[in-house]
Amino acid sequence: MPLKFSRHGLAALYPPDAVNHQVVMAPLHGRAEIRRMFEIEFGCATMVCIRENLFECGDWPILEWSDPLGLRGCEFFQVRDGLIVFQRGYFDHLSFFRAQGLALPDAYLA
Numbered sequence: 001m002p003l004k005f006s007r008h009g010l011a012a013l014y015p016p017d018a019v020n021h022q023v024v025m026a027p028l029h030g031r032a033e034i035r036r037m038f039e040i041e042f043g044c045a046t047m048v049c050i051r052e053n054l055f056e057c058g059d060w061p062i063l064e065w066s067d068p069l070g071l072r073g074c075e076f077f078q079v080r081d082g083l084i085v086f087q088r089g090y091f092d093h094l095s096f097f098r099a100q101g102l103a104l105p106d107a108y109l110a
Contacts, residue, residue: 067099
């Protein structure tokens with residue numbers, strides 16, 4: 001079953017000093033930068049996360065996901081006191097842009 005979150009609801013899962021590093025981008029530092037990423041991405045794309053597998057090793061949940069367009073990815077989360085303090089995500093960003101019908105940002109090609 002797909003998970004549905006708003007961009008503001010997702011940002012609340014991170015403490016003010018969290019780090020989110022999607023490997024196709026520079027790491028984002030802090031809840032404000034993470035919220036801004038969600039605002040941009042949710043504003044231009046329809047994103048649906050279908051849980052394929054969920055694993056846990058200590059304070060590290062690991063999520064393998066897919067979406068209805070055939071994209072797949074994996075996220076690693078470090079959780080402390082119920083909040084995501086560090087996240088690293090792996091997925092094919094080029095396929096994401098193509099599946100969503102989005103133009104490639106100039107910075108992506110640099």
